[in-house]
Amino acid sequence: MTIVYKTRTQLVVETLREKILSGEIKAGQPLRQAALAEELNVSRIPVREALLQLEGEGLVVFEPHKGATATELNVEQVDELFELRAMLESDLLAASIPNLTEETLEQAGVLLHQLGQALGKENAVNTWSELNSNYHNCLYSGAKRPQTQDLVNTLNKNADRYIRMHLLWAGGISKAESEHNELYMLCKEKQTEKAIAVLKQHILGSRDEIKEFLLSRETANS
DSSP: OHHHHHHHHHHHHHHHHHHHHHTSSOTTOBOOHHHHHHHHTSOHHHHHHHHHHHHHTTSEEEETTTEEEEOOOOHHHHHHHHHHHHHHHHHHHHHHGGGOOHHHHHHHHHHHHHHHHHTTSTTHHHHHHHHHHHHHHHHHGGGOOHHHHHHHHHHHHHHHHHHHHHHHHSOHHHHHHHHHHHHHHHHHTTOHHHHHHHHHHHHHHHHHHHHHHHHHHHHHHO
């Protein structure tokens, strides 16, 4: 029974995610479990599980007395989040590279391999998102700047739904993979300036593609 529910839940997740990202479900629109269950021809259990998963992705929010609603995807927020990330993560990487040990680089290499393996599996975006954070944090660990790292982790948590959207909708995975590999080689070779340039392009390139996607979505739904 668990397998059946998981499959149904995944189908509901994918359907609702697509409706939210495409703008068919508007920001602030209530997501009533009974109506969704009837519309998708499933019981309320997979709908409830799907909404909780989408809450984890930042696409749904649960509010008191209101239930679940779709969250707003905001172009201005993308600018601020990704520009702050580029600034802080570049500083962390610059401070980290001189101190990266063979052991840390080996660990980063394992995470890079796992990122490649994560695609195409069930729940790929969730797994990929977590491994992506772990990979970047591994490369920044030599900086030994815990407060900056905490700020970066908060920014990444706030940017996570946009990053997932980029992976799912804007072809971000193939581009991210080649940039991750290049970043790893430059860190191994201690080429700090080139590594920072690749990291900035990696983050700001995502910003530009996400903004383009959101603006085209607004145009299509206006």
